[in-house]
Amino acid sequence: SVALEKKRWTLNDFDIGKPLGRGKFGHVYLAREKRSNHLVALKVLFKSQLKQSQVEHQLRREVEIQSHLRHPNILRLYGYFYDQKRVYLILEYAAKGELYKELQKCKYFSERRAATYVASLARALIYCHGKHVIHRDIKPENLLVGARGELKIADFGWSVHTFNRRRTMCGTLDYLPPEMVESVEHDANVDIWSLGVLCYEFLYGEPPFEAKEHSDTYRRIVQVDLKFPPKPIVSSAAKDLISQMLVKDSSSRLPLHKLLEHPWIVQNADPSG
Numbered sequence: 276s277v278a279l280e281k282k283r284w285t286l287n288d289f290d291i292g293k294p295l296g297r298g299k300f301g302h303v304y305l306a307r308e309k310r311s312n313h314l315v316a317l318k319v320l321f322k323s324q325l326k327q328s329q330v331e332h333q334l335r336r337e338v339e340i341q342s343h344l345r346h347p348n349i350l351r352l353y354g355y356f357y358d359q360k361r362v363y364l365i366l367e368y369a370a371k372g373e374l375y376k377e378l379q380k381c382k383y384f385s386e387r388r389a390a391t392y393v394a395s396l397a398r399a400l401i402y403c404h405g406k407h408v409i410h411r412d413i414k415p416e417n418l419l420v421g422a423r424g425e426l427k428i429a430d431f432g433w434s435v436h437t438f439n440r441r442r443t444m445c446g447t448l449d450y451l452p453p454e455m456v457e458s459v460e461h462d463a464n465v466d467i468w469s470l471g472v473l474c475y476e477f478l479y480g481e482p483p484f485e486a487k488e489h490s491d492t493y494r495r496i497v498q499v500d501l502k503f504p505p506k507p508i509v510s511s512a513a514k515d516l517i518s519q520m521l522v523k524d525s526s527s528r529l530p531l532h533k534l535l536e537h538p539w540i541v542q543n544a545d546p547s548g
């Protein structure tokens with residue numbers, strides 16, 4: 276995709292195809308860059324709505340961060356451009372769409388599939404943390420699937436360089452670690468917590484601290500009220516890994532590089548990711 280490295284883009288550089296989905300601020304379309312015939316996802320955002328929601332700075336940060344990340348499990352952002360009314364993000368096209376649709380369809384994943392996903396996410400997060408970037412929004416909705424079934428972390432809207440750590444609360448609480456729910460200082464270990472929540476949800480089909488009311492979810496998170504249901508049957512190795520990630524004290528969580536050496540990952544993850 277060298278052709279996509281050019282700097283100034285316009286809408287005329289693309290043939291627009293089918294809509295891929297609707298987001299909060301606009302639509303995402305399949306598009307083909309005319310010179311290279313390269314398929315991309317063109318995310319169209321309305322400036323009026325961005326202004327209204329006061330997320331311009333967050334969008335600029337998302338673009339700044341994601342455009343500099345290069346990893347097989349991180350969705351590429353090739354560039355952006357804007358006209359009078361809209362901002363356009365030129366994104367890598369994830370041909371197999373959203374992971375959570377797949378999770379809904381097959382209720383929960385096999386241990387091998389779950390471990391393969393968790394390992395590739397851990398490698399992507401190690402890469403991000405090495406560049407002082409924390410994602411802070413790891414959840415199934417933000418995971419897309421490439422043409423060969425590989426996972427792609429998308430939506431860096433909540434990511435930050437770990438210098439400024441401000442964050443206003445929004446979206447589902449399910450994935451937030453205690454320190455964010457209590458909105459105290461937080462660091463890259465927040466992504467380890469969220470990955471643990473995700474691993475649990477891959478294996479059981481629902482997140483560990485789910486509750487009807489927000490206040491109940493909040494209480495279950497801060498108390499780390501972690502329970503493993505009897506069904507579906509899950510190996511003790513998997514439960515052991517999850518228990519080492521969902522730890523209240525962020526510095527006591529299993530470091531990501533240690534996760535890749537955990538027996539459950541070693542025995543179940545497909546090395547190709």
Ligand SMILES: Nc1ncnc2c1ncn2[C@@H]1O[C@H](COP(=O)(O)OP(=O)(O)OP(=O)(O)O)[C@@H](O)[C@H]1O
Pocket residue numbers: 295296297298299300301303316318350366367368369370372373419429430432
């Ligand atoms: N790169 C992509 N490849 C394939 N499909 C995509 C891609 N980006 C987005 N989509 C589809 O479009 C939908 C909306 O995109 P996205 O989630 O990025 O918008 P959004 O919800 O406004 O963003 P955010 O989640 O930050 O609010 C996604 O749920 C997905 O189905």
Ligand SMILES: O=C(O)c1cc(-c2cccc(F)c2)nc2ccccc12
Pocket residue numbers: 322323325326331334335338355357362
């Ligand atoms: O009219 C502009 O200059 C403009 C630019 C950008 C922008 C600039 C770089 C990267 C990015 F993602 C977005 N976002 C906006 C959001 C709302 C209103 C106007 C703008």
Ligand SMILES: [Mg+2]
Pocket residue numbers: 298416430
């Ligand atoms: Mg979305």
